[in-house]
Amino acid sequence: MNPDRRAFLQKTGKLLVLSASASVAWEAIVAGRPETAENYKMSDHWWGMVIDIDVCIGCGNCVRACKVENDVPREPLFFRTWVERYQVTPDDLEHPTVDSPNGGYDGFPVQDKVDEKVKHFYVPKLCNHCHQSPCVQVCPVGATFVSPDGVVLVDKTYCLGCRYCVQACPYGCRFIDPRTQTVDKCTLCYHRITKGLTTACCETCPTGARQLGDLKNPKDPIHEFLRDHHVLVLKPQMATGAKVYYNGLDGSVR
Amino acid sequence: MSGWLKDKGHLARMAGLFAFGITAFLVFRWVMVPPGFGLYGHYRAGALDDARARPLQYAGRAECEGCHTDIVEARQGSRHARIGCEACHGPLIKHAQAPTEIKPTRPDGRVLCVRCHETNPWKPKGFPQVKVADHSDNGPCTACHKAHAPKIS
Amino acid sequence: MESVLQSVQGFMYPNEVELQWGILIVLYPFTTGLVAGAFILASLERVFNVEAVKPTYRLALLTALAFLLVAPLPLQLHLGHPERSLEMYLTPHTESAMAMFGFVYLWYLMVVLVLEIWLDYRKDIVLMWRDSSGPTRWLYGAMALWSDNISPASLALDDRIGRALTVIGIPSAFLLHGYVGFIFGSVKANPWWSTPLMPIVFLFSAIVSGIAAVMLVYMVTAWWRERAFDMGCLDTVARYLFYAFLIDFSLEMLDLIHRIYEADESFRALDFMVHTRLYTSQVLVQILAGTIVPLGMLGLTQLVQMSEKARRRIYAMAGVLTLIGVFAMRWNVVIGGQLFSKSFLGYTSYKMNFATREGLLPAILLLILPFVILAVLIRLLPPWKVQRRGAGVSG
Structure with missing residues (x-):
């Protein structure tokens, strides 16, 4: 396939993905639903994120900031966002060596012996805010849902603690908060993004490896980024409508 | 019992019991479903406000730059210019709200x-x-x- | 943190390290399986007129009811907020498999079991109402809904409706347990669970466990009451157990072979798990001791002429092994599905506590409870013909 044609197809593919999510949101607008917050119209937004593996330095700022901003339990091992560290022998994508000591909260220990033949990189993870979300699908009571602006949220006053959603998430993004016995997960800093701020992880990322994006805002630089890069979502075979797009994602990443 | 109910009296009573049970359930449901449930989708609309209500910890770069114009100037053109202030200085909403009382370390x-x-x-x-x-x-x-x-x- | 990580081998997503569903969730499909299986055995007599199993008919219905009453308790106990469980009825999420549990359960409990038992026992209830006095009299009166009409016409009507209910009951029993399988089989994120065979495998293992349980309950009650066993009945029940088990075993092997041959992205991780952390409970207990051995024993009774005593012993042993095997199968599905990481790069293990809310002790109590309920039910509603006692003599 010639390169022009390939680029065209990829672009069209991406546009299709985008328009699919936009069309879901459009239905919400057409339904003419009222809005509850002032100065923020849910139907004007459709949130997602871009993660650029090529510039992630594994400093762990995002993990620490998330824990502070969202009061995420420190013990024993719960994370709304965490960073994984991959080592891959280039011709063996199926057997990467992965670790994530304390989710990357304390940064990563330096390693003296380095195999030059092995590929090294970090992968930050968080809830993918899927719009065909398997976790939302299985919730028996409507305690977790996709908000009209495309964020997967939990109603902590309504959650039974049945943990079916924890089982249903392919990415391991949910956990039971031991203090409330209800499920907890990334809210994409809903309390920040609805006030015009970015998320705590994006705010503190020193290299811009994380960028919050509003897929409904035509002026948002996310559109340019998605157009100019070859992006992937995690586990695309799960068909969850994930909205966290990775640039430079290696085939070995699970 | 007489008429067509002659041999069906016990069944009628059981049916009545079921009808009562179902009615009681429907009334209970009508009373108990939280307000605002189903407004936007199959969830309590108030949950959105709950999510919004969480207090901030990180003030955001714009907030810092409103006062610290000297730093904005110092960073201009530098390789650290694009880094958010709180990436290094930590969460400082409290400082932003009370700049003189609370000083960052x-x-x-x-x-x-x-x-x-x-x-x-x-x-x-x-x-x-x-x-x-x-x-x-x-x-x-x-x-x-x-x-x-x-x-x- | 260190203690949590001790059991982890390889890499797991951090949030995966703690298991979500423990032994209580193992109990849930086990108990509902017994309900569905016992009911299906009962319906054999009613719908297909298998006269030989008649002595177990009422016993099977009561067993089903006793276990069905207990079935939601382990679920209730494992919830983070049991007090919110009514939300399942208030705002059931129609897209959620689990949300339908409340309704499937109520339908099965009220419409199928309670109604069918009531119609079948109504004559006895009215007679006991007439014979008894004091609080017992009031109790039986309430159960009869204070309607003492047991004219032949009304009883004939009861029988007709009861038969219709059994006909509805069979698909309902299939629904009840097939649905439990669907809860697991529909989780696409988990390759150990995600297979369309799951509801069918659950259903047939349910039938197997239900038949085995009723067979054992029948043997124990007959021995307790010092009555001779109805060997014709036992032989027939054991034969059905054998056939159902053959189908169940074939289905499970089909699932296994399919997984091995297809060897998709998850295979290496699952294969490793079955050969290490799940080896005892899956290969030794479930497949060998809980399936192949009882299947062989039951098969032997079909092929070789044996004395009554030998057959009785074999049936009892095969029945117990079958129940252990089916319990192990539930264990391997529920616990096994959480021992590996969804990254397929690591494994954890399940640490069972004893006297905690989700520990072994409540699980044991919840396994004993249905038998207590069954004893009460048998006392209230004797499944066999009782000699009318003289008035005033209490039992």
């Missing part, structure tokens, strides 16, 4: 700088990295580099 360069700039094969190739032990004589990074504009000129 100065970050420790030996921890902070090293975390990003210590050589590590996982870091992207083009990113500036040093072997800290060989790079300086254990002196503070800020002896040579200004944190807001690190290039030594």
